[in-house]
Amino acid sequence: MDAQTAGFDPETLAWDKQGGLVPAVVQDADTQRVLMLGYMDRDALETTLASGRVTFFSRSRQRLWTKGETSGHVLELVRLEADCDRDTLLVQARPRGPTCHLGTSSCFMQAPAAALAELENLIETRERERPPGSYTTTLFEAGIARIAQKVGEEGVEIALAAVTADDAALTGEAADLVYHLLVLLRARGLGFADVAKVLASRSR
Known part of the structure; x- marks a missing residue:
């Protein structure tokens, strides 16, 4: 995790725009391939920053969900950035195994990489x-x-x-x-x- 991300303030995000959630686009920090899209609430973001492992809020299960909590295919946080409107996150991470539940590196089958x-x-x-x-x-x-x-x-x-x-x-x-x-x-x-x-x- 870089120093800027370690000091990221969750309170600077526009949480009220989407009912307390922000979309989080996850990108491979090394290959630049887009891996997946998830959603974070304040707790998910704070858990991600504290643990160094990308954590989301599962809308279907209505609870926090750390990627890889059952498969072991975690996403290790490298860098975090908000967009210009402060209502979407770009999460750069290093995947430890396939990101998609189908066993592929990305949930977007044709996502390009460097x-x-x-x-x-x-x-x-x-x-x-x-x-x-x-x-x-x-x-x-x-x-x-x-x-x-x-x-x-x-x-x-x-x-x-x-x-x-x-x-x-x-x-x-x-x-x-x-x-x-x-x-x-x-x-x-x-x-x-x-x-x-x-x-x-x-x-x-």
């Missing part, structure tokens, strides 16, 4: 689980020197493609470079977010 973040999540899973037969597994087991070598090779290939090949070949080589770079960062205990912080600092 491709880079999804790839990074997959690479993290491969490093942790090391499934046999996975190319990513072979890279991690080969070690940082081999991964760094692959990044160098892909860098040369993309440079050559830029001057000798068509757009399809260039974008294909770019994808290969990005993939191997993410593996290298992960092998060093880093992620693209660390690179993004450097980029942000340079744009000021």
Whole structure:
């Protein structure tokens, strides 16, 4: 949970507009995919802030409901923001398992996500689980020197493609470079977010 969210004041919301409830749009903090829509009352919001796990008010059961209280697929709060009218919440969270009761990552079947973040999540899973037969597994087991070598090779290939090949070949080589770079960062205990912080600092 970030510092701004920790100091969020529930009393600043326009509770009276919708009978003491506000819609809460839940978004994956890493992939940016919209996961679900729920409703919060004051108690649900205060429980969310205090526990760090996203909690809603169930209109059908007329009680508080913490996502994952039976399945274990909780939503860990990262960031909270109200819209300009203070009557809707954007809840950014990290899901621990499927969000939808149907077993999918989102209740919106076609909800898009950031491709880079999804790839990074997959690479993290491969490093942790090391499934046999996975190319990513072979890279991690080969070690940082081999991964760094692959990044160098892909860098040369993309440079050559830029001057000798068509757009399809260039974008294909770019994808290969990005993939191997993410593996290298992960092998060093880093992620693209660390690179993004450097980029942000340079744009000021």
